[in-house]
Amino acid sequence: MFPAPVSGTIKAAPLLRRWVERLRELGVKFQTNHQWAGIGTDNQLIFRHDTDTFTKSHDRIILALGGASWPETGSTGHWVKLLENQSIKIHPLTSANSGWEVDWPAPILEEAEGQPLKNLELRAGNEKRRGELVITRYGLEGGPIYHLGPRLRSMDQPAVIVDFKPDQSITELVDRLGKAQRNFVREARRRWKLDSGAAALLKHLPDRGPWKSAEQLAREVKHCRIPLDQPRPVTEAISSAGGVCWSELDDNLMLKKLPGVFVAGEMIDWEAPTGGYLLQACFATGTRVGKAALSW
Ligand SMILES: Cc1cc2nc3c(=O)[nH]c(=O)nc-3n(C[C@H](O)[C@H](O)[C@H](O)COP(=O)(O)OP(=O)(O)OC[C@H]3O[C@@H](n4cnc5c(N)ncnc54)[C@H](O)[C@@H]3O)c2cc1C
Numbered sequence: 001m002f003p004a005p006v007s008g009t010i011k012a013a014p015l016l017r018r019w020v021e022r023l024r025e026l027g028v029k030f031q032t033n034h035q036w037a038g039i040g041t042d043n044q045l046i047f048r049h050d051t052d053t054f055t056k057s058h059d060r061i062i063l064a065l066g067g068a069s070w071p072e073t074g075s076t077g078h079w080v081k082l083l084e085n086q087s088i089k090i091h092p093l094t095s096a097n098s099g100w101e102v103d104w105p106a107p108i109l110e111e112a113e114g115q116p117l118k119n120l121e122l123r124a125g126n127e128k129r130r131g132e133l134v135i136t137r138y139g140l141e142g143g144p145i146y147h148l149g150p151r152l153r154s155m156d157q158p159a160v161i162v163d164f165k166p167d168q169s170i171t172e173l174v175d176r177l178g179k180a181q182r183n184f185v186r187e188a189r190r191r192w193k194l195d196s197g198a199a200a201l202l203k204h205l206p207d208r209g210p211w212k213s214a215e216q217l218a219r220e221v222k223h224c225r226i227p228l229d230q231p232r233p234v235t236e237a238i239s240s241a242g243g244v245c246w247s248e249l250d251d252n253l254m255l256k257k258l259p260g261v262f263v264a265g266e267m268i269d270w271e272a273p274t275g276g277y278l279l280q281a282c283f284a285t286g287t288r289v290g291k292a293a294l295s296w
Contacts, residue, residue, distance in 0.1 A: 064265045075266075083255075086257060086258060087257060090269075091241075091243060093241070094153070099142075100145055102139040117197045120166065124155070135200075158227070164194065174215050184213075185203055208224075244268050245269050254296070
């Protein structure tokens with residue numbers, strides 16, 4: 001029986017309990033606190049459990065060991081070394097769907113740390129994404145910057161261009177500022193409904209301002225360049241890019257160098273945005289290897 005919604009929502013815990021129950025009914029045995037520590041001859045798996053190390057033979061093996069983000073969940077990426085020992089090529093695991101670091105001037109943090117930047121359009125090269133960002137102590141977080149991660153990682157000098165008012169043209173913005181002749185940012189806060197976070201950036205980002213005209217400020221609001229340092233560490237990212245290279249796999253996601261050993265999920269070299277796409281790719285590759293392992 002599929003868990004029924006309680007007050008309109010399905011909670012994760014009952015879903016997981018029911019899933020585990022179903023797997024037990026199908027004969028699945030769970031061995032928790034066993035760490036896979038390598039592959040011996042004839043695909044024997046080496047495990048560590050408490051202080052013991054032992055090997056086990058299996059007809060077919062599916063590895064689904066995840067990436068390297070959030071290691072506290074067990075996904076430490078230690079398998080990279082183990083598979084590299086078998087001469088399997090792995091693209092290094094790096095942060096995907098992660099925040100980016102910015103060396104904010106102190107006044108920006110004083111005025112805007114934790115503030116949202118709403119309804120903006122973010123651009124990296126020729127890719128753009130609408131949404132919301134948050135100014136954090138170390139940089140920027142939020143959906144649009146996660147989405148642009150692959151493009152940003154490919155840049156020598158990563159930077160984003162923010163359009164704080166994507167639905168208004170420069171002319172419209174200038175018209176709305178009316179006869180203002182000074183205190184342009186303060187006037188823009190009121191007349192353009194500019195976020196306090198955006199106002200802090202316009203006041204304190206280096207090499208900008210002081211603003212001498214409404215048009216000058218409007219141009220910046222539509223095209224505010226923020227140089228980025230680097231993505232946050234992979235341990236804090238939502239997912240990892242990199243993993244087992246596709247060239248190491250056959251069409252059934254079996255390792256060509258280790259016949260009978262299949263891989264699924266985030267440990268393969270793909271990446272996807274959040275919003276269900278990562279889980280979908282894990283389910284899709286899991287289904288594929290499940291079927292392939294059965295018929296191998
Ligand atoms: C905070 C957060 C939010 C997320 N939100 C979303 C979202 O909204 N939408 C979405 O689609 N995806 C989301 N994801 C990503 C998604 O959860 C992952 O992509 C997915 O769980 C990866 O599945 P997997 O089976 O490949 O690996 P994992 O789920 O990481 O599972 C790997 C398992 O292998 C075990 N393991 C690793 N090494 C060993 C070893 N040597 N021996 C024994 N066991 C080992 C680990 O303990 C772990 O249980 C989110 C991830 C995080 C961290």
